[in-house]
Amino acid sequence: GAVVSQHPSRVICKSGTSVKIECRSLDFQATTMFWYRQFPKKSLMLMATSNEGSKATYEQGVEKDKFLINHASLTLSTLTVTSAHPEDSSFYICSARGKTSGRSSGTVETQYFGPGTRLLVL
Amino acid sequence: GESVGLHLPTLSVQEGDNSIINCAYSNSASDYFIWYKQESGKGPQFIIDIRSNMDKRQGQRVTVLLNKTVKHLSLQIAATQPGDSAVYFCAESYNQGGKLIFGQGTELSVKP
Helix, strand or coil: CCCEEEECCEEEECCCCCEEEEEEECCCEEEEEEEEEECCCCCEEEEEEEECCCCCEECCCCCCCCEEEEEEECCEEEEEECCCCHHHCEEEEEEEEEECCCCCCCCCCCEEECCCEEEEEC | CCCEECCCCEEEEECCCCEEEEEEECCCCCCEEEEEEECCCCCCEEEEEEECCCCEEECCCEEEEEECCCCEEEEEECCCCHHHCEEEEEEEECCCCCCCEECCCEEEEEEC
16 A cells, blocks of 8 residues: 555656646545655755645745646645746655555555656756 | 754665664654655655654564654664665654655665
């Protein structure tokens, strides 16, 4: 249990275009999903927290209009990078938290991470 | 602000030896701690967690120790294998599973 997927795994786009990244919890209902950004050899930086059916809560310094987050269901959250620029190139990772099947060794507080999406803006 | 940090950014061990990865945290209110393993180009993988009402928890080949007195967390890996080579992150949260605060990470390298 506790499998999280992300799509696409890798995307290359032109500057000025928008890119949508999907995050899905495959075998559990995620009451909360989180979006992180990670630079090479660095730790994870939380961008926003997304609760199903409500607006996302963004961390300080993260532009809401730049990084649009939608949590439409208990198994799906999307991150849209609008008008992407080269400085938006990064590794974007989502995580999901919720009641799992019980076979995982975590708790309802545990965040399970997706495999990440590598974004390269040319 | 308060943060989670690690004592060693890199750790090299011989295959078969035990590994110990350390983490210091500064928020005394933190009540939940997790260790993640991240391989290159992949997302973090859950290893083991521990609540603040415990001081030790064991998993398969891994043990997490929590010392609240000195705000210290460690991950012990028994009989380290080449497949254990990765970056290990500790993370803390408080208030019944709030957002995670990640440490800087320790890169574990296992020599055959």
